[in-house]
Amino acid sequence: xxxxxRPEPKLIQTTSEEPWVTTRxxxxxxxxxxxxxxxxxxxxxxxxxxxxxxxxxxxxLARFGMERQAFSPRQADLLICAGRVPFKLAPVxxxxxxxxxxxxWCISMGACASSGGxxxxxxxxxxxxxxxxxDVYVPGCPPRPEGLLYGIMMLQKKVEKERMADRSxxxxxxxxxxxxxxxxxxxxxxxxxxxxxxxxxxxxxx
Amino acid sequence: MSxxxxxxxxxxxxxxVAGAPSPTxxxxxxxxxxxxxxxxxxxxxxxxxVVTRVDVVWGETTVVVDQSSVHDVIQWLHDDxxxxxxxxxxxxxxxxxxxERPLEVxxxxxxxxxxxxxxxxxxxxxxxxxxxxxxxxxxxxxxxLERECYxxxxxxxxxxxxxxxxxxxxxxxxxxxxxxxxxxxxxFSRSEQLRQALAANPEARYSKDELxxxxxxxxxxxxxxxxxxxxxxxxx
Amino acid sequence: MATTKRTIDVELSTTGLDAQGRPRRVPLAVDEAGxxxxxxxxxxxxxxxxxxxMLINIGPQHPATHGVLRLVLELDGETVVRCIPHVGxxxxxxxxIGEYRQYNQIIPWTDREDYLNSPGNNVAFSLGxxxxxxxxxxxxxxxxxxxxxxxxxxxSHLVWLGTTCIDIGAYTPFLWAFQQREKxxxxxEAWIGARLTTTLTxxxxxxxxxxxxxxxxxxxxxxxxxxxxxEIDRVITRNGIWVGRTVGLGVMSAEEAVNYGLSGxxxxxxxxxxxxxxxxxxxxxxxxxxxVPVGTNGDVYDRFLVRMEELRQSTRILTQAIGRLPDGPVNxxxxxxxxxxxxxxxxxxxxxxxxxxxxxxxxxxxIGECYVALESPKGEKGYYMVSDGTPKPVRWRIRPPSFVxxxxxxxxxxxxxxxxxxAINASIDxxxxxxxx
Numbered sequence: 001x002x003x004x005x006r007p008e009p010k011l012i013q014t015t016s017e018e019p020w021v022t023t024r025x026x027x028x029x030x031x032x033x034x035x036x037x038x039x040x041x042x043x044x045x046x047x048x049x050x051x052x053x054x055x056x057x058x059x060x061l062a063r064f065g066m067e068r069q070a071f072s073p074r075q076a077d078l079l080i081c082a083g084r085v086p087f088k089l090a091p092v093x094x095x096x097x098x099x100x101x102x103x104x105w106c107i108s109m110g111a112c113a114s115s116g117g118x119x120x121x122x123x124x125x126x127x128x129x130x131x132x133x134x135d136v137y138v139p140g141c142p143p144r145p146e147g148l149l150y151g152i153m154m155l156q157k158k159v160e161k162e163r164m165a166d167r168s169x170x171x172x173x174x175x176x177x178x179x180x181x182x183x184x185x186x187x188x189x190x191x192x193x194x195x196x197x198x199x200x201x202x203x204x205x206x
Numbered sequence: 207m208s209x210x211x212x213x214x215x216x217x218x219x220x221x222x223v224a225g226a227p228s229p230t231x232x233x234x235x236x237x238x239x240x241x242x243x244x245x246x247x248x249x250x251x252x253x254x255x256v257v258t259r260v261d262v263v264w265g266e267t268t269v270v271v272d273q274s275s276v277h278d279v280i281q282w283l284h285d286d287x288x289x290x291x292x293x294x295x296x297x298x299x300x301x302x303x304x305x306e307r308p309l310e311v312x313x314x315x316x317x318x319x320x321x322x323x324x325x326x327x328x329x330x331x332x333x334x335x336x337x338x339x340x341x342x343x344x345x346x347x348x349x350x351l352e353r354e355c356y357x358x359x360x361x362x363x364x365x366x367x368x369x370x371x372x373x374x375x376x377x378x379x380x381x382x383x384x385x386x387x388x389x390x391x392x393x394f395s396r397s398e399q400l401r402q403a404l405a406a407n408p409e410a411r412y413s414k415d416e417l418x419x420x421x422x423x424x425x426x427x428x429x430x431x432x433x434x435x436x437x438x439x440x441x442x
Numbered sequence: 443m444a445t446t447k448r449t450i451d452v453e454l455s456t457t458g459l460d461a462q463g464r465p466r467r468v469p470l471a472v473d474e475a476g477x478x479x480x481x482x483x484x485x486x487x488x489x490x491x492x493x494x495x496m497l498i499n500i501g502p503q504h505p506a507t508h509g510v511l512r513l514v515l516e517l518d519g520e521t522v523v524r525c526i527p528h529v530g531x532x533x534x535x536x537x538x539i540g541e542y543r544q545y546n547q548i549i550p551w552t553d554r555e556d557y558l559n560s561p562g563n564n565v566a567f568s569l570g571x572x573x574x575x576x577x578x579x580x581x582x583x584x585x586x587x588x589x590x591x592x593x594x595x596x597x598s599h600l601v602w603l604g605t606t607c608i609d610i611g612a613y614t615p616f617l618w619a620f621q622q623r624e625k626x627x628x629x630x631e632a633w634i635g636a637r638l639t640t641t642l643t644x645x646x647x648x649x650x651x652x653x654x655x656x657x658x659x660x661x662x663x664x665x666x667x668x669x670x671x672x673e674i675d676r677v678i679t680r681n682g683i684w685v686g687r688t689v690g691l692g693v694m695s696a697e698e699a700v701n702y703g704l705s706g707x708x709x710x711x712x713x714x715x716x717x718x719x720x721x722x723x724x725x726x727x728x729x730x731x732x733x734v735p736v737g738t739n740g741d742v743y744d745r746f747l748v749r750m751e752e753l754r755q756s757t758r759i760l761t762q763a764i765g766r767l768p769d770g771p772v773n774x775x776x777x778x779x780x781x782x783x784x785x786x787x788x789x790x791x792x793x794x795x796x797x798x799x800x801x802x803x804x805x806x807x808x809i810g811e812c813y814v815a816l817e818s819p820k821g822e823k824g825y826y827m828v829s830d831g832t833p834k835p836v837r838w839r840i841r842p843p844s845f846v847x848x849x850x851x852x853x854x855x856x857x858x859x860x861x862x863x864x865a866i867n868a869s870i871d872x873x874x875x876x877x878x879x
Contacts, residue, residue, distance in 0.1 A: 042503060044509065044510055044531075044532055045509075045874075045875050046553075046554055046638055049601065050637075052601075052620065053620060053623065053637075056616070056620035056621065056623075057617050058621065058624045069505075071503075071505040084532070084534050086530075086878075087400070087403035088374065088403065088530055089510060089531045090400065090404055091404050092531070094404060118550070118551070119534045119539070120390075120391065121390050121391055121534070121538055121539055122388070122389075122390065122392030122399070122538070123383070123392075123533050123535040124534050124535065125400065125403075130396075130400055141639060144637070215714065215715045216700075216715065217715045218714070218715060218720070219721060228728065229720075229723050229728065230723060230728050231723045231724050231725060231726050233578070234578060235573065236576075237808060237810060263812070264574070264576075264810055264812045266811075266812060268811075292700050292701070293700055293716075295703070295813075295815070296813075296824060296839070298837075298841075300811075300828050300836065301837070302830060302836055303830060303832075304830070314841070318700065318721070321721050321722070323722065325813065345701055345703065346698075346701050346702045346703070347701070347703025347846050349849050350845060350846065350848075351845075358537070371530075373529070373533040374530060383538055384537060390535075390538060390542055
């Protein structure tokens with residue numbers, strides 16, 4: 001009737017080689033994990049207050065199974081880095097991440113944790129993903145509790161898709177100590193003109 | 207917490223005469239030409255030429271004194287019965303963009319009994335050693351305030367019991383952040399800054415005092431023990 | 443088997459002795475005259491004498507340090523012999539950045555340093571900048587700013603209350619306090635669009651005028667809030683555990699409190715009636731009718747009572763402000779600092795030029811400097827700005843009340859037990875963002 005012919009629906013072949021038992025086990029384990037993520041709030045600044053507001057009555061975190069906040073990294077699943085991380089705090093954050101046992105995930109909450117935020121200066125780490133591996137970035141300054149909850153739900157979807165057969169998921173990512181990232185201070189201005197020592201290349205002023 | 211009859215709070219403004227007007231919000235403050243704080247004239251009368259300048263800007267009095275005598279001036283302002291500046295609000299420094307201008311160290315003093323505010327400044331010319339006397343013995347609040355000033359500007363406060371960096375870590379190599387020749391994003395590349403920050407073992411950041419308490423000094427590696435006992439400052 | 447019942451007496455007066463009956467303060471060194479002096483060099487190590495003391499590190503990541511504070515404690519059993527605090531774990535270079543931003547661009551920064559008192563910090567900075575520019579704000583703006591300051595005082599004290607209750611062991615008041623914060627968040631969001639980091643003011647005025655119906659929301663809040671405070675009061679103020687855990691702790695005498703530079707509820711709890719709103723007023727605070735609560739002993743319990751009373755007094759000031767909010771413009775009519783309305787900026791040539799100059803270059807204050815101090819919930823919050831005639835300040839100094847208050851913690855904590863350290867730390871009401879800037 002004048003309609004163009006609809007294309008044939010393609011059959012999508014799932015090429016999973018895993019047996020049925022493993023997929024059911026995966027689903028069960030991931031269901032348990034994602035619904036009882038025990039967060040460790042590595043709260044430093046304003047985002048920590050919004051995290052506390054998310055944990056309070058109005059935007060209850062308990063419905064996600066997350067009301068039991070682990071302040072010891074040894075008992076935590078999820079590191080929520082809420083707030084800006086200066087260079088002085090960087091080794092502490094790295095040590096805390098190393099102390100968390102696998103399986104562990106990380107949410108970088110707020111602009112400052114994700115990229116340094118408004119603090120493009122000598123003191124602040126320009127994104128904690130330079131120190132620890134991050135799973136979900138939640139933008140905002142500070143993100144609304146709904147934003148954080150959206151980030152947590154995104155992480156839950158990520159956890160849901162994990163498979164036990166994939167061993168690489170639980171590898172501890174350690175940075176390469178032999179990495180050739182050193183630039184001599186005398187060369188910096190030359191190399192990064194006109195943006196100075198900044199990762200934000202779109203600035204027009206200082 | 208029920209009041210016992212003998213409790214009397216220390217009230218700000220207690221040294222003012224009974225009929226003095228209660229304080230009001232300043233209105234339409236002129237930039238110059240306002241009446242200076244009486245303490246400025248009193249300091250001039252007491253110390254003479256040591257007080258090099260008195261400015262009044264936006265209603266606030268600034269007394270500029272010689273670098274060598276600032277401790278005496280501040281001590282007198284604290285002790286004298288007619289001044290009684292018992293509260294030190296702030297110790298800080300100002301470096302101007304104009305390279306000819308001296309670096310100024312600023313003390314903000316309050317007299318609670320007289321309800322007065324005074325700013326004392328010392329102008330250190332460029333090229334002179336950045337050292338001023340500490341007022342820790344007069345005001346205990348100067349403890350951390352002076353440490354921060356040292357950390358950010360490199361000004362040495364002679365007589366301070368424990369002058370070390372407070373906001374940056376003690377082995378911070380890039381310099382003194384608030385100086386005007388220190389670039390906003392630091393002197394090293396981002397990767398180098400990160401490397402230096404991460405290379406520090408947070409557990410090793412104890413000062414020698416703290417380690418003697420824990421008797422952990424014997425357990426340290428030999429080179430670290432040697433550095434600590436030789437007086438080199440490590441830890442924050 | 444017969445059980446023995448013991449009655450534990452809670453002593454409510456401070457005797458100068460700690461829980462073990464020893465003098466509350468352990469001086470670092472005592473000279474011949476018996477005066478406490480600081481040691482000129484660090485003590486030489488004598489392992490035999492110090493063999494019984496333990497070194498404990500609290501933080502920087504710790505639930506009860508209210509941010510990234512690190513306390514190194516020397517313990518003799520459970521008693522703290524020495525406390526060495528380390529700060530700087532949240533140092534983010536605020537003052538340096540302030541030298542690279544125009545005055546209106548600095549206002550979002552003031553939100554982030556004391557993030558519990560964002561509207562108050564905005565007001566403080568704007569007052570300083572207006573003094574530097576020589577601008578008188580409108581009456582409506584003044585009353586709105588008073589409302590903002592008192593709302594932010596309530597917000598900050600609610601966080602303090604919630605977290606202190608958690609530290610000392612009561613979890614429920616935290617939830618009640620944060621529920622009230624949500625109500626304030628809703629009001630702030632309706633006003634300016636943001637919950638926590640508000641950027642409420644601009645130099646010469648406010649970011650936005652209050653929407654319709656906002657006053658009714660605020661009135662409803664001021665009617666309901668005292669009931670919540672009473673409820674929390676009923677639960678903890680006369681509670682035996684609370685009293686037992688807070689009375690007699692961390693005592694600072696009046697002279698010491700002033701000499702250590704303490705301000706705000708810390709110094710008022712020690713018996714010094716110093717409130718910047720009363721003694722060095724701003725925003726016409728002398729025309730508002732409110733009391734300044736003052737404590738007697740200077741211990742943790744008194745600080746708690748002072749802050750609870752300040753919550754009630756803030757509500758009182760809010761009610762008065764609601765009653766006297768005048769109509770009229772919010773922003774001052776000065777084209778040097780206030781952006782023209784958008785409709786004019788896009789149609790009228792002169793407005794377009796003003797808009798361009800303000801956005802690209804920024805308003806230029808005359809050469810000068812000023813120090814403006816406000817009564818923040820933590821104490822005397824000062825902003826010292828030095829201008830050399832350029833749109834960006836030469837120096838922007840934040841005088842942080844929590845920084846100076848925290849420097850007294852070694853003095854307050856020595857001689858107490860380890861669990862008291864947490865209670866004393868909570869009573870100072872620190873915000874690391876402000877301490878480290």
